Amino acid sequence: MEEVVVERPDDYEVAEPQNVHLTLEPFRFYSGSIEGNTVLIILNTPIGSLPIHKLWNCTSVHICADGGANRLYYSFLNDAERDRYIPEFIVGDLDSLREEVKQYYQRNGTVILPQYTQYSTDFMKAIEVAILVHSGGKEKLYKPINEDDGISQLVGNYDEGVPFTAYVAGGIGGRFDQTFHSISQLYALASDHSHIRLFFVSESDLVFLVPAGTTYVKYESKKLFNNIEPVPKLGLLPFGNRVVLNTKGLKYDVENWVSQVGGNVSTSNGVAGTTGFIVNTSDNIVINVEISSKAKGT
């Protein structure tokens, strides 16, 4: 079939698709309301201008991956503020966690979970904690656990558990192999734990996986996640196999469009849909949406 590219107006109304589809609402945390089980994972990368407090307030479990706890701790000017953001768990090989940070959070009730195995990253360990919390294994985290890879072993003992959404602060945009690791984890979870929905929040982008099939990305308004650009930039990024794409609601909508690394890739595209856009893809892809706010840190 012929490949087609159609330029849309900056604001373009798109109705929810009629056929079977997945609905994603990655930007709900901006309005402070998220339905269902949600987790915030804070990685050891600069928090900078991330909307960390907004993310915190709309998530019900908060996990710091090792030095991610340092990032959280030093993002506050004083204990009065800091006291309001106490993570439930800190997990990792703890080679980065500072002593004063560890002691502060321990005093305030955080469970510190050393997991020394080098066969998994601190990020993967944080995901495993989140899985345990949502699969009936939460109380195990408050009892002694094998400090090498006990959590990983425990996860194997439980079934999938309830679906949940994890927002990840950091992991994209720093050292390049760490960024690739984050993306690789997105693909790994999509195949092994498809009931977990992962959204990475970087200083410039919200990054998530769109699975094979039709996905409707829904939001109240584009201004919610980007009040600077009338057409926030967007990319359709085939990290895995070659894909065939069909979209509705992008600045440059595509039909029967073949995309792969080294070939055609839709980067510097934009969000035109006023309250949502539709992506149909023949295989998993990653999407990034440019987020930007004059009051980002709040």
Added chain:
Amino acid sequence: MEEVVVERPDDYEVAEPQNVHLTLEPFRFYSGSIEGNTVLIILNTPIGSLPIHKLWNCTSVHICADGGANRLYYSFLNDAERDRYIPEFIVGDLDSLREEVKQYYQRNGTVILPQYTQYSTDFMKAIEVAILVHSGGKEKLYKPINEDDGISQLVGNYDEGVPFTAYVAGGIGGRFDQTFHSISQLYALASDHSHIRLFFVSESDLVFLVPAGTTYVKYESKKLFNNIEPVPKLGLLPFGNRVVLNTKGLKYDVENWVSQVGGNVSTSNGVAGTTGFIVNTSDNIVINVEISSKAKGT
């Protein structure tokens, strides 16, 4: 064959491979000497702590992609400094180039090349200028050119020309779709213009493609590109197909190791080889090496 991972000492001597191989020396610009034809392309992303002057001084042609010229211009405090770094070419749709920057460089002999087509990015246009320079078409750039896509048309009229190396300042680590575009261009050039060697320099990493086969990455000393970390971090990143990897000179050397996105990926690996390391891969991969210097900006 069995997959093997071997941990090496922090400093590990590796001899140049005996079999047919490609030798890459991505870090030569740190010592100020590069053989052969070289280009510097400056993109419109923060120059920050990039070793931009070192890159400039060891490259023979300097091309700014649109707003990349702003980045260069504003990286200097005064014209006395600025005068010593005048790019030969500025190319792009010029929607970002500031008027005072344009006028300054024009006064100083820079050729400004408007290319308005939206079917190619400013980065791709800069690559095309570099190709023309090295394929006998350089003098055409000083005559009137169709301002839509004249350069792209001209490139089609010339043969491959001589091999050259392009250092790209920026393009990795900013907006995520731009990063993916950079990587996609690496793969595209490897397939269509394998005589062009591309090295991206970001604030944290040097990023390049290693083609299928055996590659020896050679350097005088690890301290040359990273005088902070004894074992600079490194990633083997399969953006394209699944690959089988064999390495020698990494902190965690692998043998017969299958790697793909969503599966096993060697990130947070490190450079152990004191003067080089060897990578054998069944298909093209991307490598990042952590660069860090106490005197980076110089």
